[in-house]
Amino acid sequence: MLLMRLGQGREAEVFAWADGYVLKLFWPEFSQEDAELEARLTQQVWLLGVPSPRVEDVLEFEGRWGLVLEWIRGVPLTEYIQANPDRLRFAAQMLGALHRQLHSKAAGHLPSQRLHLIQRIQACRLPEAQREALLQHLEQLPDGSVLCHGDFHPENVLLGEQGVFVVDWPNVTRGNPMADIARTTLLMLYSELPHDLPARExxxxxRQYFYQTYLEHYQNFSGLDMAQLRAWMPIVAAARLRENIPHEEPRLMRLIQEGLQERSA
Structure with a gap:
């Protein structure tokens, strides 16, 4: 069966499936359990009333596991910007408002953000003393109970005729919105953008202007404690370190060291 591929990422490829649906087909290293977990999380998010795709099925196709999802007919914000670079400011404003909308949702029985971060810090390649310092620092930060995407950035936001939608929910948690904003800060300001990313240049x-516009528009809807945001940065940097992206490691190590130094000052 020949499928039309719509896109691909680090975890999966996306294909047109049946009328009104797409197949998110994971790479072979992902198991049935991985697919079923993401299906449950994505469906819980949809049931919360978040603008996101509905899950139709979990299936095996040519030896790989995948999700059949409602087809959100839109383009990522990066492609929206690429079509007209003058849209960059509006896209950043939209991103800030949408992130605040997510954080207005109580997260019910979704996984714990704190536990997710602890597991990643424990598994990252850092000296034991540094891991312990990070875990002690995390203990001092407040927990939360709101919906946190865990990987919120312009490629995971689709804009189409029906409005704005958020996709890719495998890292969704119940937690503190400041940690979620810190993760977005890390991705927007410090991550290595893929060379084939639309609107990369x-x-x-x-990127600094885009980030500041996003943050200011989030603040239009909700006050932000910038000291709290800075306090979360070494935590999310250590969690990102666990993703094993070699060219990002020097910047992540610097953020971790600076954050811990600020804490001990």
Whole structure:
């Protein structure tokens, strides 16, 4: 059976499936259990009333596991910007408002953000003393109970005729919104943007402006404690370290060291 591929990422490829649906087909290293877990999480998010795809099925296709999802007919914000770079400011404002909308949702029985971060810190390649310092620092930060995407950035936001939707929910948790914003901060300001990312040059050239516009628009809907945001940065940097992206490691190590130094000052 020949499928039309719509896109791909680090975890999966996305194909047109049946009328109104897509197949998110995971790479072979992902198991049935992985697919079923993401299906449950994505469906819980949809049931909360979040603008996100509905899950139709979990299936095996040519030896790989995948999710059949409602087809959200739209383009990522990066492609929206690429089509007209003058849209960059509006896209950043939209991102801030949408992130605040997610954080207005109580997260019910979704997994614990704190436990997720602890597990990643414990598994990352850092000296034991540094891991312990990070875990002690995490203990001092407040917990939360709101919906946190865990990987919120322009590629995971689709804009189409029916509005704005958020996709890719495998890292969704119940937690503190400041930690979720810190993760987005890390991705927007410090991550290595893929060379084939639409609008890469525009975003690289204006990434600080894009980030500040996103943050200011979030603040229009909700006050932000910038000291708390800075306090979460070494935690999310250590969790990102667990993802084993070699060219990002020097920047992540610097964020971890600076964050711990600020805490002990």
């Amino acid at each position: 525009e975003i690289m050239h204006q």
